[in-house]
Amino acid sequence: MILKKSLGIVFLSLILWFALYGFLPALSQWITYDIFRLSAGTRLASAAEFFVYDSAKVLMLLVLIVFGVGILRTFFTPQHTRRILAGKKEFVGNILASLLGVVTPFCTCSAVPLFIGFVTAGVPLGVTLSFLISAPMINEIALVLLFGLFGWKIAFLYLGTGLAIAFAAGWLIGRLHMEKYVEEWVYKSMTGSVEEEKLTWPDRISAGWLSVRDIVGKVWIFVLMGIAVGAFIHGFVPENFLASVMGKKAWWSVPVSVLIGIPLYSNAAGIIPVVQALLEKGAALGTVLAFMMSVIGLSLPETIILRKVLKPRLIAVFLGVVGSGIMLIGFLFNWIL
Amino acid sequence: MKIEILGTGCPKCKQLAANAESAVGDLAIAAEIVKITEIDKIIGYGVMITPALVVDGVVVSAGKLLNKDEIKKILAR
Numbered sequence: 001m002i003l004k005k006s007l008g009i010v011f012l013s014l015i016l017w018f019a020l021y022g023f024l025p026a027l028s029q030w031i032t033y034d035i036f037r038l039s040a041g042t043r044l045a046s047a048a049e050f051f052v053y054d055s056a057k058v059l060m061l062l063v064l065i066v067f068g069v070g071i072l073r074t075f076f077t078p079q080h081t082r083r084i085l086a087g088k089k090e091f092v093g094n095i096l097a098s099l100l101g102v103v104t105p106f107c108t109c110s111a112v113p114l115f116i117g118f119v120t121a122g123v124p125l126g127v128t129l130s131f132l133i134s135a136p137m138i139n140e141i142a143l144v145l146l147f148g149l150f151g152w153k154i155a156f157l158y159l160g161t162g163l164a165i166a167f168a169a170g171w172l173i174g175r176l177h178m179e180k181y182v183e184e185w186v187y188k189s190m191t192g193s194v195e196e197e198k199l200t201w202p203d204r205i206s207a208g209w210l211s212v213r214d215i216v217g218k219v220w221i222f223v224l225m226g227i228a229v230g231a232f233i234h235g236f237v238p239e240n241f242l243a244s245v246m247g248k249k250a251w252w253s254v255p256v257s258v259l260i261g262i263p264l265y266s267n268a269a270g271i272i273p274v275v276q277a278l279l280e281k282g283a284a285l286g287t288v289l290a291f292m293m294s295v296i297g298l299s300l301p302e303t304i305i306l307r308k309v310l311k312p313r314l315i316a317v318f319l320g321v322v323g324s325g326i327m328l329i330g331f332l333f334n335w336i337l
Numbered sequence: 338m339k340i341e342i343l344g345t346g347c348p349k350c351k352q353l354a355a356n357a358e359s360a361v362g363d364l365a366i367a368a369e370i371v372k373i374t375e376i377d378k379i380i381g382y383g384v385m386i387t388p389a390l391v392v393d394g395v396v397v398s399a400g401k402l403l404n405k406d407e408i409k410k411i412l413a414r
Binding site: 077107 | 344345346347349350376377379380381383384385386387400401402
């Protein structure tokens, strides 16, 4: 009974979602020209239509994806992921860890218990780090925003390059055999085990709604602010303004972007509208991609938290390898595109 | 009843502790609420994602910011 009811609600919501999404262009025109009575062709009207359409589209995509990911994540608890990764060979383990990092629920403040839980269960160090790189760097909100604002190509580019960096950096650190640079107490800690609760489909669906409430409830304001800033820059900053500092020819802009990105810590929702504005004003895609990944993936707070379990040398290697990976991606894309 | 909130001090953990307090207040039961911030104790419970809620030594929820009603439901069991 409960199952039928919750599936019914999901089904109805999906129909409503698609109907509304299909009407968005017409709806935003109606709001701009009929409700606010802006006259067509003016700069203000086109900015307003852009804002209404873009924010509605992004928020709707966000709700859909966060709901889907919320359900998906009930299948990938950290315990489950650890069980998959424990005892895996390094190469395959790194690939799996990067992929699982995308779907396993993660928050920066849990990085330390997660690290210890993985390492003590026999997940190799490099594989654990692949997971810890991929989990914050590839973020469903960023993916949705990139998809909504730039289309699927850039969204996939972000997903693919993020996975590649997580895999390669973790694998490389594994090759360097740096286990002795993990704080000794980590290996001595006693790990208990949690009995996993059995989830039914209604439980999973309600977890989906819960994550919509939590995540969308938290980021919608940043999304709207970001799109507003984007709309403003769109209208008032001259075209190609950034071409000389962040364009393809300025090779040094890639490492500088990565360095600037490390201490900057922002959630994906805040950074992507900035990305959009940068790209529009003549910054090169590779440079911008590197900047974004550095801001989201290499964060100072996470590094400080990881210092509890990793010795300075391993921290430095971690930052160095991931940072170089991001830079490489930046150069690569500036070169091929 | 002993209720432990596991968390390294992130905003979600504090919120969970506050929710647990008001749940206990609503149910009018005698319960001691303790915040556990030491990593080794958190790991000792086998928790890898915080915040977690432990009732009488049993982990009942991990990685979720439960609201007051959800905690009440758990405590009533």
